Amino acid sequence: GSTMDPSFLLVFPLLLALSTPCNACDCKIQHPQTYYCTSDVVILADIQGPGNNTVTKQGFRINVLKAPKGTPRFHEIYSLISWKDCGYKLRTTQQSQLLIAGYLRGGTLHFTRCHLVYFWYRLTREQRLGFEAAYRTGCKCQVQPCLFCWRPCPQPDFRECVWRQQDCKYKIWEGNHSLYSVCAPSMDGPCEWTHIQMNYQYQTSAPATSIH
Template sequence: MSRALRSLWAAVALLLAWRLHELAEACSCSPVHPQQAYCNADVVIRAKVISRKEVNAGNDIYGNPIKRIQYDIKQIKMFKGPDQDIETIFTAPSSAVCGVTLDPSGKREYLIAGKAEGSNKMHVTLCDFIESWDSLTQMQKKSLSQRYEMGCDCKITRCPSVPCSINAPNECLWTDWVVEKSIVGSQASHYACIKRSDGSCAWYRGAVPPKQEFLDLEDP
């Protein structure tokens, strides 16, 4: 084999190895119900993004610089979090490593859920619940203020295929995928899983926030 051909194969092998590494590092997230995302998050806010820039977050173990994207925001409302406004959001530099792309023009409002990161800061990934505010249903918007919090002791169990069932009375079975072939179906859009007075949990849909001790439900 000629030297040129060996060099070509070496370059191809290197490119393939890099591509396989990139695929292995690609972001992968399990679907979660909006209520579950709310309960898992440290911070849940409604906000506008007003600027974006790439910043250096130190070096990795090999001495290579670690880049992050910094979004400066204007917080409109906090649904869950510290007693101070969030001013800055950090995320990874690309979607391959779970980085989030947000519109920095200040013209779009978002619901952003993520992890607290020091004073006035938070960190988000593609696995967090981040949606345009206008895309949320009325039920989802109302649930951010009370309903989701009332169900944080409950467990929402996703049904990926039939048959499926719950294993404990504090679980709600999330069937959007098997019924509607979508993770943004009726239960995600219009229902909250709420704990009842007997300790069990069940789906709730209503025009007003439920009483803590409610027993009557509307089934999905």
């Protein structure tokens, strides 16, 4: 019979790690555009306090200030109760102007610490415009992190941009790709990094298309 390529055995654990970003709540940071494009809903909201709980989920009462993606008609959002399962915990009785990227289940909005939960004021001006308009122009593209610094980054295919951070560290956003850029189709067709232009009129009427 055929034997398995031994190189696959080396790659297989990595595939498992990348496919389960919330394993033991070891969350791998994504590019902000990836959070936008792969989420069902992105909202800017105030968390006003605890809401209704279920057996496994805790609710938070929210006031949605705006919805860069999806509908703003939510008054409650849910996360897992268990901290080890990446449940979100309020550090104060309420939190203001949080950017939250979540997913829909049965018409309710859910999120974990592996989804984006970030203070709006900490974003760069370009990232804010990215969530409001620019990132949706790149949802047909995929952002691929360069994970191995000891060898050259892979060459992107037609629908990819290679995301580079210094020393291949992906704990926080830093550098031009993360803080100031969008990966979007170029005039010639292939996806490429472009600087988010503050005075450019990005199309805001068309809904984003998920890459999944």
